Structures are given as C-alpha cells and as structure tokens.
Amino acid sequence: MRKEIPLIISFVVGFMLLFAIFLPFEPFPGLDEELSIWFDIIAVFAFILGGGNLIRVHGNKIYKRSSDWGYSVVCLLGFFVMLFFGVFQIGGPILVGGGYTAEGKAFQWMYDAVFYACGATIFSLLAFFVASAAYRAFRARTVEAAILLGTAFIILTGRTFLGQFLTGWFPDFMAPLHIPNLFNWILSTPNQAGQRAIMIGISLGIISTSLKIILGIERSYLGGD
Numbered sequence: 210m211r212k213e214i215p216l217i218i219s220f221v222v223g224f225m226l227l228f229a230i231f232l233p234f235e236p237f238p239g240l241d242e243e244l245s246i247w248f249d250i251i252a253v254f255a256f257i258l259g260g261g262n263l264i265r266v267h268g269n270k271i272y273k274r275s276s277d278w279g280y281s282v283v284c285l286l287g288f289f290v291m292l293f294f295g296v297f298q299i300g301g302p303i304l305v306g307g308g309y310t311a312e313g314k315a316f317q318w319m320y321d322a323v324f325y326a327c328g329a330t331i332f333s334l335l336a337f338f339v340a341s342a343a344y345r346a347f348r349a350r351t352v353e354a355a356i357l358l359g360t361a362f363i364i365l366t367g368r369t370f371l372g373q374f375l376t377g378w379f380p381d382f383m384a385p386l387h388i389p390n391l392f393n394w395i396l397s398t399p400n401q402a403g404q405r406a407i408m409i410g411i412s413l414g415i416i417s418t419s420l421k422i423i424l425g426i427e428r429s430y431l432g433g434d
Contacts, residue, residue, distance in 0.1 A: 216425045223423030263288060291319060360395060367392025 222244065229240035267281035275281075294300070300315040311317070343361065366372040372388030379387055385394075421427035 212428070212431050215431055216428070219422055220425065223419065260288070260292075291316065291324075294319065363388055363391050363395060367395075 225237075226241055226244060229237045229244070264285065267285050269275075270278045270281045271285070294314075294316040298311075298314060298316065300313050300318070363372075366375070367388050372392065376387045376389075384390060418427065422430070
C-alpha cells in the first residue's frame with residue numbers, strides 16, 4: 210500500500226484538476242483554486258524537508274571534511290542567518306515583526322545588498338564564459354555556422370551605435386538592410402517562431418508527462434527503480 214496510496218491520490222487529484230478546468234458545472238468551478246491552496250500547504254512541508262536535506266548534506270560534508278567543505282560552511286551560515294532574520298523580522302521602525310520586506314528590515318537589506326549583488330556578480334562573470342564559448346562555436350566552418358555567426362553579429366550590434374554606424378549611410382530603399390532593422394526583424398519573426406515551436410514542444414511534453422503520472426505509468430516520484 211505504500212505505492213498504491215500515492216498512485217490513487219495522483220489519479221484522483223489529477224482528474225479533479227482536469228474536470229475543474231474543462232467542466233463548467235458544479236462542483237468543479239473553483240475547485241482548482243481550492244486545490245491550489247492545498248498545494249501551498251503541502252509546499253510548506255516540502256520547504257521544511259528541503260531545508261532539512263540541505264542541512265544533512267552539507268553538515269555531512271563538513272563532518273567528514275570532504276572536498277570543498279568550506280563552501281558548505283558558507284552555505285549553511287548564509288541559510289541560518291537569512292532564516293533567523295526572516296522568521297523574526299528584525300530591524301526597521303518595528304524592531305520585531307512588521308513584515309520581513311518592510312523598509313529597514315535586516316532580511317530585505319541582506320537580500321538587496323548581499324544576495325542580489327552576488328547574483329549580479331555571477332551573471333557578470335558568465336558573460337566571459339559565454340564570450341569564450343561563442344568564440345569556439347561561431348567559427349564559420351559550415352554554412353549553418355556561418356549563418357549563426359552572421360545572426361550573432363547582427364544581434365550583438367543591433368542595439369549599439371555600431372550597427373547604426375555601419376549601415377546608417379545606406380539609402381532609403383535599402384532600409385530593410387540596416388542592422389537595427391534586421392535586428393528587429395530577427396527578434397519579431399524567426400526568433401518568435403522558434404520560441405513558439407519550443408513552447409508547443411514543452412506543452413506537449415508537460416501534457417504527456419502529466420498523463421503518465423496521473424495514469425500511474427510514470428512512478429519515479431515514488432523512489433526506487
């Protein structure tokens with residue numbers, strides 16, 4: 210019964226959500242909102258389990274002095290500090306309470322001054338890795354690579370003064386060949402078509418995976434083989 214009960218719950222709840230969306234008569238309208246509230250309640254327990262697992266994994270690395278265990282110390286230290294200031298809502302005009310996002314709260318300050326800044330730094334460093342990867346990938350050895358290289362050049366220069374500088378002297382009848390105009394056309398036509406195709410593929414994948422879970426075909430979430 211350890212596997213049968215989760216399968217029954219997935220089957221019943223899955224079809225209840227389908228009925229709530231596609232069947233307009235009672236008691237199905239509004240049922241999806243009620244189930245969303247239950248989902249939020251379950252998510253709270255998932256956060257607790259996630260935090261416990263974080264402590265277990267990194268605590269084990271610190272205890273065993275595994276490779277790069279110092280990063281685990283920083284991770285757990287940041288976790289407990291943010292948890293403490295977030296739960297007790299310290300700082301601001303109201304020293305305790307008043308909402309953790311209120312002006313002057315320590316939690317909000319640490320998020321803006323530490324976490325947000327670190328995130329911006331990481332994304333800034335990623336630009337150098339992207340540039341090095343682009344240098345290796347955009348070598349015009351084939352026709353496809355040449356098209357990719359030309360498109361990347363238009364995208365990179367289309368939003369800068371360089372694009373206008375290189376093609377701004379073109380006569381009016383050659384306006385579609387201006388790099389800024391080519392940039393806008395690539396984003397609005399081929400890029401948009403590709404994004405829609407990707408979203409359709411993702412949607413079909415979500416539908417098929419959801420049906421497999423509802424019907425009990427996909428059971429990896431139960432653990433084991």
